[in-house]
Amino acid sequence: MNGPSLHQPSDPLTPAEQVQLLFVRHEGTIRAFIRALQPSLPDADDVLQETFLTVSRKAPSFEPGTNFVAWACGIARLKVLENFRQRKRATVLSEAAIIALSEVAPPEEMTGMKELALSRCLEKLAPKSRDLLWRRYSGRQSSDEMAGALGMTSTAVRVALSKARAFLRDCVSAELRNPS
Amino acid sequence: MKPTGLDALIEDWLEGRLSEPDTARLSVLLEQSPEARARYWETASIHGLLEHALQETSWRAMTGQSLPVTSARPRVRYWRPFAAAVAGLVMLAGGWWLNQAADGRAVAHFGPLHQCRWVDGRLVVSPGDPIHAGQRVELASGQVEMRFLSGAVATLMGPCIFEVESDKGGFLTLGQIATRADTPESKGFTVRTRTSRVVDLGTEFVTAASADGQSRVEVTSGEVDVHVDGTPRPQRLRKGDVLSVEAGSARVMARIERGDETPSFHFPSIEPPSAADYADVRQGHASLLLVSGALHKAPAPTASSGTLDVLTNGRGQSRRDAPTESVFMSDGTAGWLMMDLGSLVQVTRINSYSWHQDLAQEDNRLRAVQQFVLYGSAAPLPPPMPDNDASPSGWDQVARVNTDEFFQVIGRADRPAQQASSITSTLGTLGRYRYLLWHLQPSRDPVSRQLNNTFYGELDVYVRP
CATH class of the missing domain: 1.10.1740.10 (RNA polymerase sigma factor, region 2, helix turn helix motif)
Incomplete structure (x- = not known):
């Protein structure tokens, strides 16, 4: 149908x-x-x-x-x-x-826990980094588009994105080990 | 121990900029090292979850600000959990009525409820109960009215998941919602779906979203603007217009319209049958073949189907009940109709036309409905044909059309006698294809329950040179 x-x-x-x-x-x-x-x-x-x-x-x-x-x-x-x-x-x-x-x-139960941890970790992230992540994942902008909109170079955008994800990865791992 | 350089490889892979040798290197590491696989999931899980975590409501809740303006890229919305009505299948305990209101404001109230069954069976809802911004309404069956403070009234028809975002709109994940927004304050009321944004201009309209991402808008009064993700300008729909948008990167739209029921086949915006399209017999490019099923044949005086060439002769039927000027399958059977375009071409638009109204029975327009699934293939030879009604392997599904659903046909008289569907893409092209394949499906008369086949008068295929 x-x-x-x-x-x-x-x-x-x-x-x-x-x-x-x-x-x-x-x-x-x-x-x-x-x-x-x-x-x-x-x-x-x-x-x-x-x-x-x-x-x-x-x-x-x-x-x-x-x-x-x-x-x-x-x-x-x-x-x-x-x-x-x-x-x-x-x-x-x-x-x-x-x-x-x-x-x-990761098992499904872990995904739910990671989601919760991720939302907490996002709050700890600097607003500029959150903005970059939002543009990348929700707005689906390319590095070049972000660079144009934010007055950065594409390389700087990529580095910043990489750092933001690394922060979130480590933060989520820490949250899962020791939930606040 | 974590292999050296692994994080950089994973990072570059997730960003889509890993070179060929490094991709091979990462593959080997993942194949051989349990530590590499564990590290991959640590990082990639974040990538997988970020879109949801960053969705609009989260952003607003975190920052208290509106979303930044971005380019018009397709933005796929995370579907919220939807509880099955079949409790035996449910594996996770969970809150069905997730009421994490972003700001706690009541922006609407429930109106009359009709045979409502909520996804959360424990839920008790009464008329007058408040609805807050950020609240999600999950209706398993029945109908419920929501009265917004802006004056808009929306009726959810279950099963339906609708997240109320403000007093001027919300996000439809699944199901159907009818909206009346005819007060000055409710102008601009917006229903968003995974593929589009429907903005009211003082009107009544119905929006539907299916679980596989297709969305549909029908205007019952006035006008709306439909903003399809990935397109710079909205589509203006007026009373009687229907637009459906398929999910996926091709952003396929099917526009359905009723005609003036004359041999000129005049439609509000879809052009009449054309002799100038690429598939027209005079152009000499395309050929049609019925690869499965049979055209209707009947002894005189009952009329048989016309031959396939009536579909590419540049015109529709000359009158309202013209079997020999139409192509139709044997009653109750489906058919697979293949068009060989002669070479690989960039297909931009595909129109189909039908017309039927019984001469004796005014409300008998059973053979006007268009119900088909359209596939395409770019292969030099046609992929294998299916031997049943399953989706054929090797073919790309381009679009689905069911005009009875679009026109919400319940009684026989609801069905327009003359119909056109026009399949296009927001990208300007549907794709490069050598073959097109229509799975023509019979329709069932809701009253007599008989299966009938449609009187198709013309198929027009437009290409980009």
Whole structure:
């Protein structure tokens, strides 16, 4: 069925609708998993959508009660690899590396804790660094665009972004070890 | 022990600037070193989570300021958790009614509720209850009205997730919302989705967002401006206009319009059937082939489908019930129609036209609905054809069209007899394709439950030279 998946109150949920609801519910975790393996944001969006479509198609094979996120991330991993193959670029990680990484991906519970820690760490970040991160991730600006808007060089933007992420990484690790 | 230079490699990879040799080096490290993999996740998880963490409400809450103005890049919104109505499948305990109001202001109140089932079964909501900025309303089924202080009234139709951002708008993650914003204070009321921003200009409109990212806007009265991410200018929609926007980097839009029901096929903004398009038979570039399914054939006096060339002859039907001037599949069956464009071309726009109104029954326009999925391929030879209704592998899905959904057809008379759909992209091009493939689907009459196939009169394909 095309378009919005709307159902009447009395209609039972189909398997596809059930997994779609689960997907929407856990989409943040699945998206974070994809983005970690496929850093390009537009490509990650495409992979997410492909994953959603495949999850919907394979809905009958999902066993209720089993780990939906693990099942969906397994499909997402294949979609990342497919995306890499389609791009035919030499600058993508090897299949073996992606598979090895997937096997040690942080569990879903950890993602929730990291989100909380990250929000606390963002508050500790200097406003200028937060602005840069916002422009990069929410506004999706390139380093050159940011440099133009902020009167910085592209190299300075890249260095500042790198430092901000490193701060967040270390801060989140510390928060997880010793939550405030 | 952490390999030397690993952090720099991971950082450059995440920023998309890692050289080919360094990518190979990072791959080897990740394959061989558990420490490298652990470090990768430490850093990459932050990259994966940052977009959500930095979303607009967080920014406002943190800084108390409006978002900085940025370029018009596509911005994908993190979908909030949506609880399944099937509790047996739910694996995480969680707060369904996440009410982290950014500033605690009540900006709206609940109005009448109709058979509401909330995603959080424990929730009790009564008419008059306040709704705060930053609050998310998660409706599993039923309908609920929200009355904003600006005077706007929005009706959520479940299942629906809507985050109220202010007294002048919010973010629709999933489902459908009908909005009436006809007071001076509510002018500019905005419904945002993952792909677009619908700004009221004193009107009534319906916005829908599906879980796979497609969004749709229909104007029932007045005008709205639709700002599609990635485009500099808004699309102005007027009463009766419908626009859908697909998710994904191509930013595909399908515009659906009703025609004047004359042989001139006049539509508000979509051009009439053309002989000047790339696929027209006179141009000599394209050819059509029915790769699966059968055209309708019937003994006289019942009419059969016309031949495929009526779809590229530069004109629609000459009258409202003209089977032999139309192409339609056997009743109740789907069809796969492939167009070979002759060479790889940059496709910019694809229009399809249909017209049907029974001569005896005024409300019988069953064969006017357009319901299809369009695929494309840039391969030199057509990818394998599907042998069932599954999505074909090797083909890119370009767009989905279901005009009955767009026109919210419930009764037979709701369906326009003459329809056009125009598929375009905010990028100016749908992509480079050699082959196009339409999965033509039968429609079901909501009253008789019969399956019927559409009277298509013309397919026009426009390309960039």
